[in-house]
Amino acid sequence: MKELRTRIKEVEQAVGDAFKDSDLPRSASQKMKAMEASLSKASRAYPHCSQMVAKLRAMAYNAEEQIRVQKNQESYLERKFPNQQKLNDPDLYHYAIFSDNILACAVVVNSTIPLLRENFFHVVTDSLNLPAISMWF
Incomplete structure (x- = not known):
């Protein structure tokens, strides 16, 4: 039980204060394996405590999922954009x-370009439509 409490505290400390992948200590994956x-x-020691084991496994899975989400967010936020x-x-x-409407964005941009020579468009969309809008423009 003492070992489990220690492992839980280690994982909580590793993941709990992290806002992005670079905030995670290098040993975060080692702590998850531990x-x-x-x-x-x-x-193996307490086979009658299957509910406790299931709950702790779920906690470990959630911590791994948080690490994965943080890595994805960091890689998206640190992307280099053209221009x-x-x-x-x-x-x-x-x-x-x-x-989130690709055609509507295209209409707005195409109708504005002839009016102004020096313009720059910032298109804000959801992650589902970002690749299509990027390809369009």
Whole structure:
């Protein structure tokens, strides 16, 4: 029980304070493996405590899922976008479009381009439509 409490605290400390992948200590995956070993050991020592083992396994799975989500978020937020230097250019007209409709975005952009020579569009969309909108433009 003491070992399990220690493993739970280690995993909570590793994942609990992390906001992105770089915040995770390098030993986070090792702590998860140690938790799995402790759970296996507990299930062999206390076979009548299957509910406790199931709950602890679920906690370990949730912690792994949090790590996976944090890695995905970090890789998305640290992406390099094309024309990054133009993001803060005050000589350009900046337009923000919030839409998940690819055709509507295309209509807005195509109708605005002939009117202004120097413009820059910021399209904000959901993750499902981002690849299609990126390909379109």
